[in-house]
Amino acid sequence: MGSEFGTPGRRRVLFGRGSWPEASRIAEILRQETIGGALLLAGAVIAVVWANSPWSGAYESLRSFTVGPAAWHLDLSLATWAADGLLAIFFFVAGLELKREFVAGDLRDPRRAAVPVAAAFGGVIAPALIYLLVTAGADGAAKGWAIPSATDIAFALAVLAVIGRFLPAALRTFLLTLAVADDLIAITIIAVFYTEDLKVPALLGALVPLALFTLLVQRRVRSWWLLLPLAAVTWVLVHESGVHATVAGVLLGFAVPVLRSEKAGGPDAGPGLAEHFEHRFRPLSAGVAVPLFALLSAGVAFGGLAGLGTALSDPIALGIVAGLVLGKPLGIMAATWLVGRVGRARLDGGLAWVDVLGLSMLAGIGFTVSLLIGELAFGTGTPAEDHVKIGVLAGSLTASALAAVVLRARNRVYRRIHEEETADLDHDGIPDVYQTGDR
Incomplete structure (x- = not known):
């Protein structure tokens, strides 16, 4: 999904459009994620305003309110339930999407997967190195090396809905694919580097x-009364093991079959339980x-301009x-250029490297x-955690603003490509460009 080196007999391209079924599926996912991004932004704004209001004490009381059975070591604060429990749902959906992409999506083709996967790795490595360079010498700061490595697709799409409504389908799918690969890298980092006391x-x-x-x-069982208890017990035991409980969500997502029949071309081949669960759980x-995670995690008291x-002068936030x-634009741009260079590929018609720069900033x-x-x-409730929140908010807002400048400057080009990609002169429900294959 998102990028390809073409097929025999065609000149190799980066950011090819792909097929109509894949494009329409991605469009539906992006619509849901865009709505979710708007809600995420609303939760974050409420949290920040609340934490800096005269009622900040009530916000901290809400975050620290403890609920759950102590006998199972689940007497957790609401903030912890949000991070360990609610985000397990997020990572379950990420696991479903990851498996679908590797089994039935564009990531099953190494040529098409090469660019977004390489870009995801570049977008993890470069920010980590820059973070370590900036924080060199700051006591204990190195523990946060992975913080700037993640891309929040919901947040990015919410911004994109405002600044880039006509962004070409290939660029949108590239962003989504990069974020999917990014999620896999992130959960691996969490499991490997942030598990301290393994049981x-x-x-x-x-x-x-x-x-x-x-x-x-x-066996294609969908009964919630069978599956939900098993998923809950898996989550509890992973939580108890010391591995972050969100890992359980990814493992459960990976377990779900993508196709009705795993045999290619079998009589039952087609969408499987993964798509069914994705439709149920993505909303x-x-x-x-x-x-809710944003509401319970993003609140940080700034303490005025001073x-x-x-906070922003602290090496961690910087x-x-x-x-x-x-780091993100540098890593993504460098990896994309390198893969294109090795594959002797050019950008698809109408696109330029400035478009890749804008997307990398996003x-x-x-x-x-x-x-x-x-x-x-x-840890929670520490000065370092507050500086992390301020750094993440400041960095994300700055990245949004820079991406807006670059992408808005190309809006006329995007509008023209959008008109080509949506034209349906024969009124058969499929844009003509996906039937002719011509740009």
């Missing part, structure tokens, strides 16, 4: 309900889980801002996973 018995125990869940979904993830200036604003919007990694790296 092997609990982790092994989680494999039992996970295996039963896998067996049932592979819950985008519309409830992520906005306090904001002090490293995050530099990683998001400079990918510098890090929010949900960046805040989560910040909590894991520095």
Whole structure:
């Protein structure tokens, strides 16, 4: 999805349009994520305003309110439930999308997957290196190296809905694919680098309900009263093991079959449970889980302009801002150019490298996973965590503004491409460009 090196007999291109079924599926996902992004922004704004209002004490009381059975070590604050529980739903949907892309989507073709996957790795490595460079010498700051590595697709799409309504389909799908690969890298980082006290018995125990869940979904069982308890037990045991509980969401998502028949071309080949669960859980993830996480995690007291200036002068906050604003575009652009150079590919007709720059800047919007990694790296309720929040907010807003300048300057070009991509002169419901294959 998003980029390709073409097919035999055609000149190799970057950011090819792809097929109509894939484009229409991606468009539907983007619509849902855009709505979710608006809700996420609303939750973040409410949290920041509330935390800096005369009622900030009520906000902190809400965040720290504890609920859950202590016998199972689940007497957690609402802020922790949001990070460990609600984001498990987010990562479950991410797991479904990841598997679908690798099994039935464009990522199954190494040629098409090369650019967005390489760009995702570049967009993780460069921000981490810049963060470590900026924070060199700051005691304990290195723990947050992964904070600026994540792209928040919902936040980015909400911004895109305002500044780039006519962005070509290929660029939109590239952004989504990059974010999907980014999620996989992020959850791997969380599992490997932010697990401090591993309890092997609990982790092994989680494999039992996970295996039963896998067996049932592979047999196409949809009964919630069977699947939900197994998913919950898996989550509890992963949480107890010391591995961040959101990892359970990804593992459960990976277990769900993508096709009705795993045999290519079989009589039952077609959309499987993954698509069914995605339709059910994506609205819950985008519309409830992520906005509530933003509400309970984004609130930070600035302490006025003086306090904001002090926070932004901290190496941790500076490293995050530099990683998001400079590292993301640098890593994504460099990786995209390198893969195109190796594959001797050119940009698809009508597009220019300035479009890739604008999209790379937009990918510098890090929010949900960046805040989560910040909590894991520095703990909750610490001055460092507050500086993480300020750095993430400042970096994301700066990246949004810079992306807006670049992408808005190309709006006339995007509008022309959009008209070509939506023209349906024969009124058969499929844009003509997907039938002729001509730009």
